[in-house]
Amino acid sequence: MATTYSGPARLILVDGASVSGMASLSTNHRGGLNGWGGTFRPDEVTTELRNAVEEIQLELPYDRVGAVAVTGMRKLLATQVLMSLAGRGPAPF
Structure with missing residues (x-):
C-alpha cells in the first residue's frame, strides 16, 4: 500500500x-x-456536508473505503471549502 x-x-x-x-x-x-488523514475538497457544498462530523466514509477508486471524522472545515472561495479529515482504522490507499 502507498x-x-x-x-x-x-x-x-x-x-x-x-x-x-x-x-x-x-x-x-x-x-x-x-x-492517516488529510483533506477533502468537495465539488459542491451542501447543508448535510457542513453538518457532517462523524460516522462518515471516504470512498476511493476501486471500491476502497475508510472511516473518517471531519476535524475542521475552512472556506477557500465563496463556493468552496476544504475539509480536514482524520482516518479511523486501516488506510484505504
Missing part, C-alpha cells in the same frame, strides 16, 4: 448521500502512532 493518495474520492454521509470531490491523504507514523 503512504499517500491524491485524487478523486467520495464522502458517504450518514444518510447514504455521496459527495464527490478531490482528496489529498497520507499516513503518519510519528511517535509510534499509526494513522
